Amino acid sequence: MLRYLANAAAIFLALLLCLHIFSLPSSAGVSIMVSPTMIDLTLNTEDTSTQEISIRNTGDEPTRIRVYAMDFSIDRENNYIFSDPGHQSYSCASWLGIEESDFGLGPAETKHVEVTISVPQEVEPGGHYAALFFETIPIETQPGVSVAIAGRIPSLFYLTIPGVTDGDIFANAEITSLMLPRWVDGGPVEIGAVVRNTGNVHLTIAAKAYFTDFRGRQAGEIDLGQTIVLPGTERAITGTWLKTPFIGPAQATVVIGYFDQHNQLVNRSMTGSFQIIPWKVIIAVFASLALIVFGIWALRRKFRFRLERKDSE
Structure with missing residues (x-):
């Protein structure tokens, strides 16, 4: 059992840390894919790390992409809740620097976006989290031509900042x-x-x-x-x-x-x-027994009636 749980957790984390791709379809031939959708890193204070996120237009229409960071949390029912940067106490949205936050993307075109993570000098040890959104911007078209519906895909950042001592980080x-x-x-x-x-x-x-x-x-x-x-x-x-x-x-x-x-x-x-x-089965059994008892009672009553009638004759 212990080996199963260890392997399951390791496999799950490996799958998430690998080249994980998430796609977003929308109307008017616009569809995008973002990879990876999760980045899990351990960084020290004042560290700088550059990560590359790929976004591909898999549709047949050009689109514009806007990139921005937000906080996120996950509720008990596994719903992701996004909020403005700095809303959560463990936010690291302000640490993310985006090379290009607004750009065009033609059909079948892929763009590699560099994201620079800059950890501040004064930061609380532990986990810090943010979501980097890639949002399609509807392009104005001629009257009567359908317009793509705006949609967005997040790439989630899970950052762990070690402390000075082992006691600064605790997983429980x-x-x-x-x-x-x-x-x-x-x-x-x-x-x-x-x-x-x-x-x-x-x-x-x-x-x-x-x-x-x-x-x-x-x-x-x-x-x-x-x-x-x-x-x-x-x-x-x-x-x-x-x-x-x-x-x-x-x-x-x-x-x-x-x-x-x-x-x-x-x-x-x-x-x-x-x-x-199994109340349905129990009711069916009792109903069957009741029918059997009633049938026996009816037969005995009929037999008794015949005997009484015969004796009277």
Whole structure:
């Protein structure tokens, strides 16, 4: 289990750090692709780093591109929320210098945009985050000709600033609650956990859920996937259990895994229970029994009536 969580987290992070491409289609033949959409770096104070982001017009119409930085956060339901630079306490939007913030892009043309990250001298150790948007600007056309709808794609920056001592950086997470039903009538069952990042750097967290039946026997397991959790925030990690036991109490144990500031795998777990009550089957059985009992009663009554009638004759 520990090896699985370690491999899952590593694979997820590797996929995100590789050449990850995100595309945005829109009308009037305008479509763009941005790569990479995530940049994860560790930089010291006063460091300068230059990163290259590629943007390609995959449509058949020319367009203009505007580039600008914003803050972002991620809520519990995995929704990305963008705000003006400096809105978040961990913002690094002002650290991003853009080589060219407004340019044209012809059909099938690719442009490589240089982004310079300049870390200030006085900065709090830990994680700092920003989103660099590439937004299409609608081009004016002749009357009666359709105009491309403006759209934008972010490239997310995850920066970690080490401290002077090891204690300045701490990576820690906990399961605050389980997302379990009180009872179900069978599968599929939505299972999950709410995970909170109590450290000061972002974490890639992998999770699995393990199930036992009322006899304590293993009843299955599901992969809850992986997610990135920003410092001081919560994320809900969910999955679906398809093949449940037929009836009785079931126990679910959710295990999360992540790497701490020393690159050591840490596991946390929480256990909860719920009831599996196949009420439709139970009602059908009772209804069938009721019909059988009624049938027996009706037959006995009919037989008794015949006997009484025969005796009277």
